[in-house]
Amino acid sequence: MKKLNNAAKAIMNRLTQGLTKIEDHRKIDNAPGTFMAVHVEHLGNTAEGPLFSVAHYYEQNGDLMKDPDMVFLHKDGNYYPIEFQQDNISFYSCAVKFGADGRIEKYSPSIQGDMVSFANNWMLNILMQQKIKLEQDPAQVHEEIRSI
Secondary structure (H helix, E strand, C coil): CCCCCHHHHHHHHHHHCCCCCCCCEEEECCCCCCCCCEEEEEEEECCCCEEEEEEEEEEECCEEEEEEEEEEEEECCEEEEEEEEEHHHCEEEECEEECCCCCEEEECHHHHHHHHHHHHHHHHHHHHHCCCCCCCCHHHHHHHHHCC
16 A cells, blocks of 8 residues: 655644544644644554544534545554545545455555545645644655655
8 A cells, every 4th residue: 555655644643643542533723714624533443553534624504524534544653545535526435445354355556546645735735724843854844845
C-alpha cells in the first residue's frame, strides 16, 4: 500500500497525538468562521493497526455532512488512507476490506493511490488553515511541500 509522504505523516502524527483509545477525538478550530474545523477520531483497531478518521463537517437541513471524511490505517509508524466519503456529491470509496480476523483481505491499489494523492495535499491545507504546530523540523516539512 502507498503511505502518506513525510510532511503529511508529520501532520497526521500531530492530529492523532494522544488519541490512544477507541472514540478518543478532538476538534481543531483555529480559524472559526474562515475555514471548517477539523475533526479527528480514533475509530477502532484492526490486526493491522488503529484506524483514525479526519473530517470536515457542515450542517445541511439539520444533518451533518462530511466534506470530506477520510479513514486512515496507522501501521508501522505510517498512515495509509483507506476510505473516502464526500456527502454533497454522494461519493464513497473504499480501498481496503478487512476480514473477520482484522487483517487486510482485499486491496485496490489504484483507488488507494488516488486517496494518497488527495490526502497529501489535504493535510497541507489543514496545516496552513488551522495553523497546526508540528514537532518535526518546519524546514524539512516546507522542503517536502515545495517538492509536491
